[in-house]
Amino acid sequence: MFFFAVIFKYSNQRKYFQWEKIRGEVFMKKFFKILFLVIIFCLLSTVFFCGESELPNLQMPVVVTPCGQSPGALMFRLVCMRSKITCKEIPLLNSEELKNGGYKTLVIITGTSGKGMGAAGIDINQEIKRVKELISTAKELGIKIIGAHIEGMARRVDSMDAASIESVMPESDLILVIEDSNSDGYFTKLSDETGIPALIAKDSMGVGNALKPLFE
Secondary structure (H helix, E strand, O other): OHHHHHHHHHHHHHHHHHHHHHHHHHHHHHHHHHHHHHHHHHHHEEEEEEEEOOOOOOOOEEEEEEOOOHHHHHHHHHHHHOOOEEEEOOOOOHHHHHOOOOOEEEEEEOEOOOHHHHHHOOOOHHHHHHHHHHHHHHHHHOOEEEEEOOOHHHOOOHHHHHHHHHEEEEOOEEEEEOOOOOOOHHHHHHHHHHHEEEEEOOOHHHHHHHHHHHHH
16 A cells, blocks of 8 residues: 555646646746747837937926927827827917926927918018027926927928927937938937937837836
């Protein structure tokens, strides 16, 4: 009887260790599968950072306005909504509205739309004047300024686009662009020259996720 008891005990222990080995193998397979998916996700939603300065800490609420009346401001507000960033879009934002709105972050979308400016009854010179006043007011109030270009090279085709970009980006606390906007390295070079940090999202849909960590 003692002999059979020992055999039975040994058999149970062997089954137990075999079961534990199987559980361990299953766990490792699941672990590496999850790790693989995380790596793929990171590669698909790549965010690049360049510049000598650290990325600024941002606060909500955010207000966004275009310098050139392109639809980029609307696009920005929508991606912020998806990322749970409180953001208001005001196409013709003025200094008084900025002062009285309680905003902590000002986003200025660069790149122009002739159709948009025509509908608003303004030209590029009036837009730049308005935006320069906003920048001055924001600096007086300690409001962080993000200069953004999130509509790709289609908004970098003429002198009006260039004037919009050059009026905003050098005065910003953060340069925010998408890969297509920076396909020639223009914004990377601008960041290096000015020392203003640049955040480069894969595409316009990734802008909200790129910014979200800066608000936390």
